[in-house]
Amino acid sequence: MKEKTRLALEHGFGGGMMLWETGLDAPGNAGLTAVIFNELKNDTINYYTALQR
Structure with missing residues (x-):
């Protein structure tokens, strides 16, 4: 997931990620969220700069 x-982020898809059923996500740092x-x-990528590429 990382x-x-x-x-x-590198391809400017900052608004294009989706999760289903977050209620079943693992707790703490092990979770996808x-x-x-x-x-x-x-x-370190500036989202607005990535959109202008």
Whole structure:
């Protein structure tokens, strides 16, 4: 999931990620939402710059 989030950011698909059934996501740092959140938080790509490529 970390690599998919990175791919979305690198190609300007910041609004194109979706999750289903988050109620079944693992708690804490093991969950998909936590992995995505941490990757977005640590992102160095400026989303608006990526859109202009």
